[in-house]
Amino acid sequence: MEDGDLLSRALDFYGLPKKFDANLVRSRFRELSRKYHPDSGEYETDILFKELVQLRDVLLSSLQNDPFAILENSKEDPEGFQFYKSAKQKAAQAIEKYFQFTDGNPVYLKKEDNPALLRLRQELETAKNGLEEFLEKFPKSIWKEDTETTLKKISVWFKD
Structure with a gap:
């Protein structure tokens, strides 16, 4: 099925x-x-x-x-907190999973030195897109500044 x-x-x-x-x-x-x-x-x-x-x-x-598709149309959340929270959780879970997988080994930010980084980047891409979409949909939200800070922190994982 x-x-x-x-x-x-x-x-x-x-x-x-x-x-x-x-x-x-x-x-x-x-x-x-x-x-x-x-x-x-x-x-x-x-x-x-x-x-x-x-x-x-x-x-x-x-x-x-796909938490964003369901939260996107929530009328009970005019500030977008659930949308914001979901994207933040996705980012945190992806990074936590990466560190559990690498089990404390040194972190290499070059793809050729760290194949697990590719998987992390794919998972972070979803969270990053969700956070960017949050900023577009809720530009005056009280979580805007934290969202922008999170996006800056996530961008570190995409540098080669």
Whole structure:
């Protein structure tokens, strides 16, 4: 089954709209787990509960893969904090993953000396694009200065 089909199935199972956030997924999971859990729900078998858990993971991972598409249209966030936060988290996670991968070895900023740098740059590119898009969409946000500082720090990883 393709990722899109699995996501559609998850949305149907959870009864969610196409635009959702992690809080909505968690809230709906709590509701449905009361219904489907074999110890306390309406069903004695754990098949539906396992399906519920698997599809929750699909929904949450789809948010991690493309958080900007969902947060972009949020009307409850006029200053863009969730958009900003998501981009900052992507950058921090990419750098943390890089350092875990290199396990404290010296950091080389030349591609030929450090093949893991290419992967880091790809992951940081997504965060960088998100931060730049944040600046375009929310030019008067209180997080503008921090966003610009973060972009300067990220740019270090792209120097050869």
